Amino acid sequence: MVNKTAHNKTKRRDIMSLIMLLGIVGLLNFIGFFVFKRFDLTSEKRYTLAESTRKLLNEVEDVVFLKIYLHGNLNPSFTRLKNETKELLDVFRSHANGNIEYEFINVNENANKEEITNLERQLYEKGIVPEQVIEANNEKTSQSLIWPGALVTYKNREVAWQIYKRQVGIDEEVSINNSVQELEYGLTNIIRKIQRQKLQEVSFIEGHGESDTLKQFDFMHSLAEYYTVNRIEINGKLSALKDASAIVITKPDSAFTDKDKFIIDQYVMNGGKVLWLVDPVMMDMDTFRLKGFTLGFSRGLNIEDMLFKYGVRVNPVLIQDLQCGRVPVNIGFKKGQPNFQLFPWLYTALVLPDQSHPIVKNLDLIKMDYVSTIDTVKAEGIKKTVLLRSSKYTKVQPTPCRISLGMVQNKPREEQFRNSYQTLAVLLEGEFNSVVEYRLPAVLLNDPKFKYLDHGKPTKMIVVADGDIASNEIQFKTGSVLPLGYDKYTQQTFANKNFLLNCVNYLLDDEGLLQLRT
Template structure:
């Protein structure tokens, strides 16, 4: 009796100790191989630092095919993890917009979500031989007080299979929602400068990019030609078509040497329309070649033709007395769907380009790390400018043997400690010598060899700009905007929230033929075997106890 009481007291003491430790020590253990239930340290820090209430309204609810169920589960699991670290400042609401008392009410709910920035998706599924269709909203709206940010969860590369795109969306849930929370909670907005004084592109053709950047950053234009770019968190040079002076190049040099972050969207060749039959391409001198070379890159004065390309509308003849307009592949408009292993370009949709040039990486400084971000397909051909580009080429069937140029780099990230191009060139009596830096802190530079990556199209009938990356021929929106915004995020985010984009979740696909042919068998196995194990274990346990105490 005495031993029993002691054991009871000891058990109570152990349980009380474990309970006390659980109240003061917090840990979560993710046993999955790909750490699918873990979130990045940057996201944890963001949530720990919240000092205002955030509400996340989730509209991905209901009965879906398996791929969307995984996305729904990922959203729920991620937000549960978010709530763990948000110290009570995060509230999550779930609702199914398809649930309504009547069709009129349902349509009102749909229109309300569209007006708030969410895009619906039609889901088709085969269930027991029946084809079903359903409209869903794979997104959330993150809200703080009166401000709200829509978040589209269905992303990824559209060139991938539906299963792969859904898996890419699954991997991106943490980053997409955390980015919206950061936008609402960010008290100190970063400063981004846009160099537009060297471009003839009308402001309306850059409007979508500028409006998108302004949602997250304070934007400064360089129309007044500042003395330096010091104080900016990032600098974007947008499609220049006139040469930079030596003084302007000096300011770019010193900004990067001082640890600045700069992104260049430049052309290697200028392409001008000469007639309805074609264009004329000629080298363009921006007076930046020696600066790029110093950093370890060279933008070539050529044009890349790629078999993986966009289409243009072309008059192929007459149908009666009317011209016949057809979309034809235009190999001078490469579609970039080959990306480097980096969070900036991971899982984004293909990038649309026009008259792309190639980039070579050169020696440069040994401490500069070069990471290709955007690349062409292997089926390329180079055209050196000057050259006449006739539209008649689009009518010709390409000869595969002519497109063996291999993969060409179209965007490269340069990171490290940069040394100045003007080293040993600034004399002591030069006024610039006072603040001149030969080398400095770690900087970052991205060079993209097509200025049109950041230029949006324009709808002249409706007198409104089209979204950046939208192709009016294929009616699809490419990943240009995502690429630019992820690049900016990587450049300016000191806490590294973009590291959440490195999450990888493997697809463990089931054999669809086996599922279809042996559906009942596997359902029976999954139902009976667990119950059989429980029965065997229970019977064995009962037998041993009876044998011991009988």
């Protein structure tokens, strides 16, 4: 009897201990939901959120819900990306007072094939791009289709988030690593985007021979992750730019009319932001590709006086830089086939930013083809910041000039490259003076309906002496667009896209995005 009583007491004690243990675990889980922290255990501080991210999350007013389709039969690389995504979401949730919720969904778990097809079609139409994963082992090769993205909802709005982005010329493992590194940036941007009732508008100007949409596809597509992006032809219409938060002028090849110039000028006077990507030298590249040489001439765009008034002069010259890219040249035929080898091409400058300004902080080399130089000139009240310079070993070539592929046969002599550190891109900030001051007829100046400003509101603009900096290559066999900054000859991706995105982010005061990207 005593043994039975003791046994019952022990049993009750064990049950009570179990209940207490479960209670403690539940309490810790409850507390952890709100105070979860992921400590920084690495020198890279990958687990420490940026200040701008913490501020954004602290201001989230309602639940942001993510349906994540990176789930199911994943290989180790994508499993790692999934786990990293989940960990980051938990960190975000802890800083957002629990207003981040998520679930992982396996697209293929439904037994109904028709429903799977319908779901896949919906995901694709909403902007999630699938990925074909091929795995090979000793016995067989297997293929599977995964959907490495998420649908994010906030109140009555929904946007797609592509978690994994395959990069041309880069293997899967490196692309996974890059996607992991960009998780905080991507998730922060999605939350920021979905919270905004109205996105700022970035307008690409056309009508003066500017680069077309296909040549700027990657730049425009990347900007569309943050802003409303469109193309506008001014065509003398006074209200053409009234909705634009910033305008981009990329590689115009014909002169601006005085009326279009006036409209841009008054846009600036009213606080409008401009990214100028200008080629002051005209070359026939079709002739160059066909014959191996071309001529370079000064290109009159009728904006030279405008830029001068704002504080810069873009010079109709070309630079040759010993820190340069490479170009394929046929050195003869081998077994009846052309034998191409890569040679240094002095007209492709590889520019390393000086890192001192947020726009260029931590950026890698930037590829600039047939780039010209910029002089800063006196403009009262305008702050000028040089963003990009050529290398120490630079030579300035005046126009008119001859550009020949045959120059690769001659080894350049270092002592000829003495025009060191030429200015290639400049940030201008302040209150600009109008370029059309004193030029307007009295009938306009005295018209009460005509609002003309001869002195502007505070604003900023960036001038880059290279229109090709925003141009992506096209893969002609497939018609696909190569990433902006990708060099198909060396299979290296330069920092052109990040530089240009940083420029627009800075112009539009999105310095939180700058902080994340750098």
